[in-house]
Amino acid sequence: xxxxxxxxxxxxxxxxxxxxxxxxxxxxxxxxxxxxxxxxxxxxxxxxxxxxxxxxxxxxxxxxxxxxxxxxxxxxxxxxxxxxxxxxxxxxxxxxxxxxxxxxxxxxxxxxxxxxxxxxxxxxxxxxxxxxxxxxxxxxxxxxxxxxxxxxxxxxxxxxxxxxxxxxxxxxxxxxxxxxxxxxxxxxxxxxxxxxxxxxxxxxxxxxxxxxxxxxxxx
Amino acid sequence: xxxxxxxxxxxxxxxxxxxxxxxxxxxxxxxxxxxxxxxxxxxxxxxxxxxxxxxxxxxxxxxxxxxxxxxxxxxxxxxxxxxxxxxxxxxxxxxxxxxxxxxxxxxxxxxxxxxxxxxxxxxxxxxxxxxxxxxxxxxxxxxxxxxxxxxxxxxxxxxxxxxxxxxxxxxxxxxxxxxxxxxxxxxxxxxxxxxxxxxxxxxxxxxxxxxxxx
Numbered sequence: 001x002x003x004x005x006x007x008x009x010x011x012x013x014x015x016x017x018x019x020x021x022x023x024x025x026x027x028x029x030x031x032x033x034x035x036x037x038x039x040x041x042x043x044x045x046x047x048x049x050x051x052x053x054x055x056x057x058x059x060x061x062x063x064x065x066x067x068x069x070x071x072x073x074x075x076x077x078x079x080x081x082x083x084x085x086x087x088x089x090x091x092x093x094x095x096x097x098x099x100x101x102x103x104x105x106x107x108x109x110x111x112x113x114x115x116x117x118x119x120x121x122x123x124x125x126x127x128x129x130x131x132x133x134x135x136x137x138x139x140x141x142x143x144x145x146x147x148x149x150x151x152x153x154x155x156x157x158x159x160x161x162x163x164x165x166x167x168x169x170x171x172x173x174x175x176x177x178x179x180x181x182x183x184x185x186x187x188x189x190x191x192x193x194x195x196x197x198x199x200x201x202x203x204x205x206x207x208x209x210x211x212x213x214x215x216x217x218x219x
Numbered sequence: 220x221x222x223x224x225x226x227x228x229x230x231x232x233x234x235x236x237x238x239x240x241x242x243x244x245x246x247x248x249x250x251x252x253x254x255x256x257x258x259x260x261x262x263x264x265x266x267x268x269x270x271x272x273x274x275x276x277x278x279x280x281x282x283x284x285x286x287x288x289x290x291x292x293x294x295x296x297x298x299x300x301x302x303x304x305x306x307x308x309x310x311x312x313x314x315x316x317x318x319x320x321x322x323x324x325x326x327x328x329x330x331x332x333x334x335x336x337x338x339x340x341x342x343x344x345x346x347x348x349x350x351x352x353x354x355x356x357x358x359x360x361x362x363x364x365x366x367x368x369x370x371x372x373x374x375x376x377x378x379x380x381x382x383x384x385x386x387x388x389x390x391x392x393x394x395x396x397x398x399x400x401x402x403x404x405x406x407x408x409x410x411x412x413x414x415x416x417x418x419x420x421x422x423x424x425x426x427x428x429x430x431x432x433x
Contacts, residue, residue: 010286011288014289015289015293017284018293019296021297022299025300025301025304026300026304029304029307030307033310033312037307037310037314040311041314043314044314132403133403
């Protein structure tokens with residue numbers, strides 16, 4: 001009986017030594033990599049923003065000057081982050097997170113850059129699960145389709161033509177994949193309408209504030 | 220007690236006769252999932268190579284501490300710690316690669332090859348041999364993974380090591396074909412099974428021709 005207890009204590013001690021060694025290793029590596037990881041995450045976030053907001057458009061800290069927006073009917077997200085660009089202290093644009101919930105395979109997450117006049121500076125797809133070879137041409141590296149939004153406004157094309165060609169609009173669809181571009185066009189249009197309607201409230205809110213909009217865009 | 224294996228036989232076992240990917244068919248989850256292009260394959264292959272070399276060494280160094288009764292939980296702890304350390308390092312210095320490989324780096328913990336070598340080899344041999352064994356097993360996994368990745372990328376997209384500059388800081392590796400229409404099946408999950416099956420079939424054919432029992 002004593003022998004068993006002795007063995008158990010011994011085994012526990014052995015495990016304890018290994019656990020200590022593991023903790024020491026991880027603590028050391030964590031200390032070593034904490035700085036570089038924070039730095040590289042910040043750089044990656046900024047790089048993503050710069051794809052839809054050219055560096056010449058702003059001189060503020062785009063990453064920190066942001067508000068949280070709860071406008072599910074407009075942006076397709078329960079809570080979206082909006083970054084505010086400023087040039088010489090004046091608002092020069094917004095970068096919005098948006099979501100097209102009605103893609104062929106569910107959500108298509110978007111990043112949309114809009115300047116102070118409501119003109120699109122760029123749109124990029126940040127995450128999606130569309131069919132490889134068909135719907136994935138919404139990715140910038142697969143085709144130039146997403147660049148078709150550059151310089152568009154709510155009047156260019158006119159409101160009735162913010163659709164894919166099959167629905168009587170101005171945007172191309174893909175052969176074999178209409179649902180995907182249709183969802184993206186709709187989400188971008190709603191984001192532009194959101195900026196038109198509520199842009200002022202977002203530009204004047206305190207940094208870090210959470211804004212809530214319960215109204216919905218006209219269909 | 221048997222004589223410890225020679226360096227030559229350790230290398231031969233890991234690279235060929237006991238190859239993890241092609242013969243033991245261990246670690247198929249990363250092998251099939253991450254081999255859709257050569258850069259992903261190279262990235263995960265190198266991470267696995269590093270992981271199995273380090274865990275083998277650590278477990279061999281600790282083999283007198285762990286004893287027999289609690290060796291399995293001790294191995295799990297060592298493997299988890301080493302892989303987490305590697306993941307942190309990749310996040311810090313190769314963030315692009317981390318974004319692409321994502322979950323598959325922590326999943327190296329579950330690669331049976333690591334646990335298998337810890338139990339079958341590292342816990343019974345000196346650190347130098349254990350490290351060599353880990354290196355050889357890891358290199359064996361790397362070459363199969365890289366070959367499948369290169370096959371699928373070449374067939375599927377007509378390029379080789381596309382994205383190496385951005386993800387691995389090795390821009391000179393990138394090769395892009397001209398106007399290749401793409402062959403989707405190779406990039407889809409099915410392509411991974413087809414590529415692995417072809418490699419295994421080739422190996423069997425070669426063995427049969429040499430008169431080795433299959």
